[in-house]
Amino acid sequence: MLMFLARPKAAMPALLIAATLAFAPGTAAAKMVLNRSSAADPDTLDPHVSSGNSAAIVLYDIFQPLMTLDDKGEVTAGAAESYTVSPDGLTYTFKLRPNLKWSDGTPLTAEDFVYSFRRIQSPETAGRYAQWFWSVKNAEAVNKKQAKPEDMGVKALDARTVQISLATPSPIFLEIMATFTSSPVPRHVVEKFGREWTAPERIVSNGAYMVTERVPQTRIKAVKNPNFYDAANVKIDEANYFPTENLGTVLNRFRAGELDVALNFPPDQIEWIRQNLPKELHIAPNLGVYYFLVNNTKPPLNDPRVRKALSMAIDREGMVSKLLNTGVIPGYSLVSPVVANYSVYKPAYAAQAMPARMAEAKKLLSEAGFGPGKPLKITLQFDTLEENRKMAVAMAAMWKPLGVDVELANSEFRDLTRRARTGDYDIMRWAYFSPFNDASAYLNLLRTGDASNFSGFANAEYDKLMLEANTIIDMKRRAALMYQAEQILLDTQAIIPVYHYVARRLIHTYVKNWNDNPRNANLTRYLSVERPAR
Amino acid sequence: MLSYALKRLGIAAPTMFVVVSLSFFLMHLAPGGPFDADANLEPQVIENLKAAYDLDKPLIQQYAIYVGKVFKGDFGPSIIYQDRTVSQLIATGLPVSLRVGLSAILIAALIGISLGITAALNQNKPTDYVVMAAAMTGIAVPSFVLAPLMTLIFGVLLQMLPIATLEPSGSFARNFPALAPITPYILPVIALAIPQIAVISRLTRGAMIEVLRQNYIRTARAKGLKEQRVVWRHALQAGLLPVVSYLGPAIAGIVTGAVVVESIFQLPGMGRFFIQGAINRDYPLVLGIVIIFAGAIIMMNLIVDMLYGLLDPKVKLDA
Numbered sequence: 001m002l003m004f005l006a007r008p009k010a011a012m013p014a015l016l017i018a019a020t021l022a023f024a025p026g027t028a029a030a031k032m033v034l035n036r037s038s039a040a041d042p043d044t045l046d047p048h049v050s051s052g053n054s055a056a057i058v059l060y061d062i063f064q065p066l067m068t069l070d071d072k073g074e075v076t077a078g079a080a081e082s083y084t085v086s087p088d089g090l091t092y093t094f095k096l097r098p099n100l101k102w103s104d105g106t107p108l109t110a111e112d113f114v115y116s117f118r119r120i121q122s123p124e125t126a127g128r129y130a131q132w133f134w135s136v137k138n139a140e141a142v143n144k145k146q147a148k149p150e151d152m153g154v155k156a157l158d159a160r161t162v163q164i165s166l167a168t169p170s171p172i173f174l175e176i177m178a179t180f181t182s183s184p185v186p187r188h189v190v191e192k193f194g195r196e197w198t199a200p201e202r203i204v205s206n207g208a209y210m211v212t213e214r215v216p217q218t219r220i221k222a223v224k225n226p227n228f229y230d231a232a233n234v235k236i237d238e239a240n241y242f243p244t245e246n247l248g249t250v251l252n253r254f255r256a257g258e259l260d261v262a263l264n265f266p267p268d269q270i271e272w273i274r275q276n277l278p279k280e281l282h283i284a285p286n287l288g289v290y291y292f293l294v295n296n297t298k299p300p301l302n303d304p305r306v307r308k309a310l311s312m313a314i315d316r317e318g319m320v321s322k323l324l325n326t327g328v329i330p331g332y333s334l335v336s337p338v339v340a341n342y343s344v345y346k347p348a349y350a351a352q353a354m355p356a357r358m359a360e361a362k363k364l365l366s367e368a369g370f371g372p373g374k375p376l377k378i379t380l381q382f383d384t385l386e387e388n389r390k391m392a393v394a395m396a397a398m399w400k401p402l403g404v405d406v407e408l409a410n411s412e413f414r415d416l417t418r419r420a421r422t423g424d425y426d427i428m429r430w431a432y433f434s435p436f437n438d439a440s441a442y443l444n445l446l447r448t449g450d451a452s453n454f455s456g457f458a459n460a461e462y463d464k465l466m467l468e469a470n471t472i473i474d475m476k477r478r479a480a481l482m483y484q485a486e487q488i489l490l491d492t493q494a495i496i497p498v499y500h501y502v503a504r505r506l507i508h509t510y511v512k513n514w515n516d517n518p519r520n521a522n523l524t525r526y527l528s529v530e531r532p533a534r
Numbered sequence: 535m536l537s538y539a540l541k542r543l544g545i546a547a548p549t550m551f552v553v554v555s556l557s558f559f560l561m562h563l564a565p566g567g568p569f570d571a572d573a574n575l576e577p578q579v580i581e582n583l584k585a586a587y588d589l590d591k592p593l594i595q596q597y598a599i600y601v602g603k604v605f606k607g608d609f610g611p612s613i614i615y616q617d618r619t620v621s622q623l624i625a626t627g628l629p630v631s632l633r634v635g636l637s638a639i640l641i642a643a644l645i646g647i648s649l650g651i652t653a654a655l656n657q658n659k660p661t662d663y664v665v666m667a668a669a670m671t672g673i674a675v676p677s678f679v680l681a682p683l684m685t686l687i688f689g690v691l692l693q694m695l696p697i698a699t700l701e702p703s704g705s706f707a708r709n710f711p712a713l714a715p716i717t718p719y720i721l722p723v724i725a726l727a728i729p730q731i732a733v734i735s736r737l738t739r740g741a742m743i744e745v746l747r748q749n750y751i752r753t754a755r756a757k758g759l760k761e762q763r764v765v766w767r768h769a770l771q772a773g774l775l776p777v778v779s780y781l782g783p784a785i786a787g788i789v790t791g792a793v794v795v796e797s798i799f800q801l802p803g804m805g806r807f808f809i810q811g812a813i814n815r816d817y818p819l820v821l822g823i824v825i826i827f828a829g830a831i832i833m834m835n836l837i838v839d840m841l842y843g844l845l846d847p848k849v850k851l852d853a
Binding site: 040041043044045046049050051123125126127128129143144196197199215216217218219243245246248255256258412413414415418420421432445452454 | 565566567570571572573574575576577578579582583585586611614615616617618619623626627682685686689690693696697698699700703796797798799800801802803806807810815
């Protein structure tokens with residue numbers, strides 16, 4: 001101290017540093033880190049190109065579209081602080097937050113969004129989900145090389161205003177604007193580096209985090225973005241994403257404390273987890289449905305009576321509790337029961353007891369001309385996964401009392417997809433995970449001529465209902481239209497729903513503000529880690 | 535020796551070409567393409583994707599484009615890891631695989647050969663039985679059982695070693711700070727080494743027992759040579775031949791294909807890229823790794839043959 005007094009000028013900085021080191025609570029050692037597992041190594045960190053399966057978790061953290069998701073997974077204002085919709089529902093005007101910046105400090109303007117929406121549709125980008133934006137004026141034409149990107153209905157009115165014009169009203173437009181695909185990308189970086197602009201030393205983003213390290217198949221590290229408009233409220237300093245396809249490793253790493261959040265675990269360990277990690281276990285319904293595709297165009301399953309008989313004979317409750325035992329929900333509808341603004345249609349037999357259902361199913365089959373003398377013969381396709389094999393065997397067993405002769409055929413998922421696309425099957429295990437928290441995403445799959453209509457279901461009334469539902473803004477009437485559509489679908493049993501998926505998570509109790517939600521979206525910016533000292 | 539090596543390398547080039555061509559067409563014969571897993575894509579989107587990777591062109595043209603690129607040393611972009619090239623992926627994967635694989639083989643060779651010699655010198659005695667029983671267990675327990683068991687014991691229960699993080703953690707790293715950087719690799723190396731120790735010790739034992747019965751060994755002993763010199767100088771040199779010929783392909787295999795161990799310990803090695811590439815029909819990625827794998831096997835076989843020339847006086851390489 002004496003020395004400091006004698007040489008005040010030199011001493012002051014040293015004293016300050018010493019004081020900072022001694023008393024500041026947030027020194028380097030107290031950095032808040034979240035370690036979370038992801039399904040597999042992200043295909044790419046380019047939000048326009050990624051399929052999202054394993055990248056979404058990272059993309060939601062590092063990018064921010066006009067709309068975003070809140071801490072409960074609901075759509076809320078993102079890079080735009082507000083928006084207005086014209087009365088006809090055709091014009092959306094988004095007002096950006098003031099002084100938005102990219103993670104490198106470059107100003108982020110409405111022009112960046114215009115560039116980005118054009119880039120999504122450009123055929124050279126080969127964006128997976130370009131089709132989501134086809135309600136935007138000329139978007140489809142641009143993607144099909146029939147129009148120039150400048151002709152698209154997206155323009156910047158000024159540096160902070162983006163206006164999007166639609167060709168038809170789109171009730172889920174704000175949902176779409178909140179997906180990772182709608183994220184802006186930094187033109188100044190993309191055009192400089194091309195396809196490899198997402199390398200960790202180059203990538204520039206506008207979300208709460210920015211990627212600083214990427215070890216393929218092992219780890220992505222992201223740190224807090226100081227230029228994020230809400231950085232003051234972001235608590236976690238560093239997020240690590242570990243792609244871990246080996247579920248046994250996920251569980252062991254979680255138990256060893258290497259992971260704070262584990263997205264999945266070996267299903268056969270669920271009993272052990274229920275006993276030993278009850279507080280950490282989260283089972284929450286999501287937007288996935290497991291169902292059977294039925295070939296509506298090929299005898300014998302082109303007869304609705306036969307399809308209905310098969311569906312009635314499935315003891316979903318028994319299967320879910322005894323065979324799967326992983327928390328999944330028995331399913332009678334295509335649309336997931338947790339979907340917002342909609343209540344699903346359930347066929348009447350859902351409430352019937354199994355013996356009564358079996359009797360009716362037998363009756364339906366004999367009406368269709370099948371019985372002891374002429375058994376129904378079908379081939380059931382499934383792909384190589386233990387759970388799918390179990391399901392296929394159970395199906396065959398449940399259909400046997402009806403006198404149905406089931407041949408089980410196992411193949412690779414890619415072969416299943418080929419069969420689905422070409423109609424080369426009788427009945428096939430299938431699943432759908434909706435990217436939107438909206439019933440139309442499911443029901444649109446069965447429209448006549450839809451690229452994803454693998455059942456060959458074609459019903460003019462259904463198409464009419466869905467056409468109206470897809471372009472109407474009155475949400476109440478819309479729900480009623482979709483309910484009618486689902487009723488048509490399930491009364492003819494165009495598909496056979498079996499169960500609704502749940503997300504199986506392990507979350508350490510010291511991870512705060514984790515809210516399970518159907519979208520399975522838990523952005524790191526809303527979480528905090530109050531890790532006990534180890 | 536040098537002319538022999540050059541001649542062998544001369545044959546290697548056409549071999550590689552055949553391997554690349556066969557793999558190219560076999561890969562494309564597999565049902566489905568890289569974009570078939572995502573069933574709900576619009577036809578237009580699939581068309582755009584195919585065009586972006588030249589997959590819309592006739593197969594023979596794709597082949598010509600690919601071979602042309604490979605000759606220039608360009609393995610092309612990966613199809614599943616869309617923002618990375620195959621060369622980048624191999625450049626990150628190969629060093630990890632080399633480090634882990636070579637460490638495991640080195641340890642396995644040292645321990646395995648020592649155990650094998652010990653067992654051979656104590657043939658049909660308790661030591662022999664113990665060593666061989668241990669070796670049988672090592673062969674019988676597959677790595678997908680052994681590796682998770684090790685993570686459970688050393689990672690979860692004892693908290694000694696990290697399970698699958700690249701950062702040092704656990705009590706071992708705290709107690710031995712100097713060794714901390716290698717802690718993430720300890721379990722994977724052991725998991726890879728144990729089955730190899732088992733095989734190598736059995737091979738060594740068998741060969742040594744055979745050699746120790748040979749007449750020249752009896753002669754050496756009759757001349758009054760020390761037992762140590764008989765074993766280490768005369769017997770071991772011949773006894774190692776089968777081990778050397780096993781090690782060649784084993785090194786190539788362990789470096790490029792430690793799939794199970796890599797996936798359990800989350801190591802960013804080549805094996806996982808290979809499997810992911812094959813499942814997802816990432817043609818350039820699989821072909822790139824096949825080229826590396828084929829190159830490694832050709833090189834290792836050459837090295838083994840040259841070592842034979844050194845170890846076995848009966849082998850003349852220039853003949």
